[in-house]
Amino acid sequence: MVKEFEGKDYWGLVLGGSSGLGFASAKKLAQHGMNIIIVHRDRKDDLPEIKESFEEIRNLGVLVHSFNVDATRRERREEIVDEMKEILGEKGKIRTLLHSISKGNLKSMLGDEPTLKNDDFQQTIDAMAISLYDWTKLVFDHGLFAKDGRILSFTSEGNTKAWKDYAAVSAAKVALEAITRSIALEFAPEGIRANCIQAGVTVTRSFQMIPGYETLRVHALKRNPFRRLTTPADVGNAVYLLSKDEASWITGTVIPVNGGEHLK
Numbered sequence: 001m002v003k004e005f006e007g008k009d010y011w012g013l014v015l016g017g018s019s020g021l022g023f024a025s026a027k028k029l030a031q032h033g034m035n036i037i038i039v040h041r042d043r044k045d046d047l048p049e050i051k052e053s054f055e056e057i058r059n060l061g062v063l064v065h066s067f068n069v070d071a072t073r074r075e076r077r078e079e080i081v082d083e084m085k086e087i088l089g090e091k092g093k094i095r096t097l098l099h100s101i102s103k104g105n106l107k108s109m110l111g112d113e114p115t116l117k118n119d120d121f122q123q124t125i126d127a128m129a130i131s132l133y134d135w136t137k138l139v140f141d142h143g144l145f146a147k148d149g150r151i152l153s154f155t156s157e158g159n160t161k162a163w164k165d166y167a168a169v170s171a172a173k174v175a176l177e178a179i180t181r182s183i184a185l186e187f188a189p190e191g192i193r194a195n196c197i198q199a200g201v202t203v204t205r206s207f208q209m210i211p212g213y214e215t216l217r218v219h220a221l222k223r224n225p226f227r228r229l230t231t232p233a234d235v236g237n238a239v240y241l242l243s244k245d246e247a248s249w250i251t252g253t254v255i256p257v258n259g260g261e262h263l264k
Contacts, residue, residue: 001031003031003032004032004244004245005029005033005095009092010034010092010146011034011037011088012025012026012029012034012037012094012097013098015099016040016101017036017040017098018040018053019050020100020232021154021236023038023053024231025100025239026098026236027057028233028236029096029239030057031060032240035063037087038065038067040067041069041070065087067080071101071135072127072131077138081142084144088144093145094149096152097151098152099151100154102128103124105169106169106210106211107165108164108211116168124172125168125171128172129173130175132151133179136192140187145192148193149191149192150247151180151183151192151193152196152197152239153180153197154197154199154235155196155197155198155254156169157198159174159254163210166210176196177254180252180254185252193248193251194251195252198255198257199234200220200234200256200257201217201258202230203217225261226260230258230259234259238255242255
């Protein structure tokens with residue numbers, strides 16, 4: 001396997017990387033020689049298993065650091081960046097910033113309480129969309145991006161389709177894509193590229209929290225030309241491809257990574 005990132009002092013900063021798409025992406029980047037910083041938010045009881053997973057990445061021959069904190073809180077972000085500066089040292093730079101934060105309110109608009117409220121929208125959009133800009137600006141202001149930095153995040157078909165109980169997350173995905181386009185435009189003079197990956201239906205812990213997720217899973221299987229679901233590894237491969245030198249002319253886009261699931 002070619003380790004094109006090895007020896008370049010490149011780091012991947014993965015926000016929400018203890019499982020699912022974030023973890024698979026971190027592992028893929030590490031396989032190609034990129035050092036990894038993971039920010040995640042998990043219960044104490046889950047930490048032993050998570051630490052074992054992180055050890056898998058470390059065994060690939062890269063440096064790995066993790067922070068079990070809420071990446072959406074401003075004061076914690078600033079604390080992490082201060083520590084990151086020490087971890088990166090004088091030569092280390094963030095090549096890929098991957099936003100994989102899943103912190104949304106899954107409530108219906110009608111029916112039994114609790115129903116969706118204004119605060120639910122605000123909290124979800126802040127966590128799953130605006131925090132992308134917060135992290136981008138913070139890392140940039142501290143001069144931690146590589147000259148050819150890549151900013152990536154995960155959206156879904158909920159950006160255009162209405163799913164029951166998904167309204168707040170759907171609004172967040174639309175906001176995430178709009179913020180990504182603006183980052184791509186305004187940070188381009190600084191050498192930064194920004195793109196969204198629209199993953200197909202993938203059975204992850206976050207997906208299984210969506211009410212009626214089994215119906216979505218079955219429907220996706222029926223309409224996917226390859227008759228299988230997207231896997232975290234499929235998405236990790238796309239994150240890796242968009243982090244390569246050869247992807248430097250791709251920016252401001254939403255890229256489906258779903259085996260053609262969106263075609264029908």
